[in-house]
Structure formats: C-alpha cells, structure tokens
Amino acid sequence: xxxxxxxxxxxxxxxxxxxxxxxxxxxxxxxxxxxxxxxxxxxxxxxxxxxxxxxxxxxxxxxxxxxxxxxxxxxxxxxxxxxxxxxxxxxxxxxxxxxxxxxxxxxxxxxxxxxxxxxxxxxxx
Numbered sequence: 579x580x581x582x583x584x585x586x587x588x589x590x591x592x593x594x595x596x597x598x599x600x601x602x603x604x605x606x607x608x609x610x611x612x613x614x615x616x617x618x619x620x621x622x623x624x625x626x627x628x629x630x631x632x633x634x635x636x637x638x639x640x641x642x643x644x645x646x647x648x649x650x651x652x653x654x655x656x657x658x659x660x661x662x663x664x665x666x667x668x669x670x671x672x673x674x675x676x677x678x679x680x681x682x683x684x685x686x687x688x689x690x691x692x693x694x695x696x697x698x699x700x701x702x703x
Contacts, residue, residue, distance in 0.1 A: 579613075582606040582608060582609060582611060582613070583614075584609050584611040585606060585608045585609040587606055587607065587608030589603060589606070590603050591603065604654065605653070605654065612652075612653065616652075619686070619687050620649075620652040623648055623651075623652055623684070623687045624645065624649070627644050627645055627648040627680070627683065630676065630679050630680050630683065631644055631645075633676075634673075634675070634676035634679070636671075636672060636676070640668075640671050643667075643668075644668070647660075647664050648683075648684065648687075651684055651688050651692060654689055656688070656692055658691055661688075661692045661695040661696055661699070662695050662699050664699075665677070665681065665696055665699025665700040666699050668680065669699065669700055674702070677700040677701070678700065678701050678702075681696050681697065681699075681700030681701040682701070684696050
C-alpha cells in the first residue's frame with residue numbers, strides 16, 4: 579500500500595524495495611483519514627473501552643466521556659492538558675483499578691506525549 583485509499587496521497591516513508599526506519603504514519607497527511615492499520619487499533623480501543631465500562635459498572639455519563647475521550651486519543655485529537663484533566667477526573671470517578679485498566683488501554687493508542695500524561699495521571703507513575 580503506497581497511497582491513501584481516500585485521497586490517493588502518497589504514504590510518507592513508503593519507498594518500494596527500500597527499508598525505511600521512519601515511524602509508520604497513522605493518518606494520511608493529505609486528508610487526515612486513518613490508515614487501515616490505525617483503524618484496526620481504533621476499533622480495538624473502542625471495544626476495550628466499552629468492555630472496561632461494563633466490567634467496572636460505570637454510569638452512562640462516565641461511559642460516554644470514556645468513549646468520547648478514547649476517540650479523541652485515537653485520532654490524535656487530545657491535548658496533554660485534556661489528557662491530564664481526563665485522567666484525574668476518571669481516577670476520582672471510577673477509582674484506581676478502573677483507571678489503571680483504562681489507562682493501559684489508552685496508552686496503546688496514544689501519542690508518546692499523551693501516553694506519558696496518561697501514565698502519570700491514571701496509573702500513578
């Protein structure tokens with residue numbers, strides 16, 4: 579795959595026959611569409627968020643916020659300030675066990691900056 583399925587823009591770093599060490603891009607720089615490998619990660623994260631909400635018996639408002647924040651993290655739309663605020667809120671609302679579980683899931687799909695904020699605010703380190 580060398581072009582975006584949505585807008586046909588070249589995928590950065592894709593050079594046929596050449597091994598490239600650059601990080602694999604998650605979204606098309608031309609139109610912002612997630613690449614297929616990113617779509618799979620987003621779908622897994624959303625499913626895990628729904629399951630975590632059920633496991634920890636979260637109320638509907640907390641579930642809705644969790645799913646909305648998961649989506650923002652998945653599309654690289656969350657800021658570090660938002661992640662810190664969400665992490666503190668979720669820890670207070672759902673408790674340390676739920677925050678640790680959800681934080682681990684969010685770290686898997688977050689950028690390195692957001693992952694560090696999630697680690698600090700939701701997982702206690």
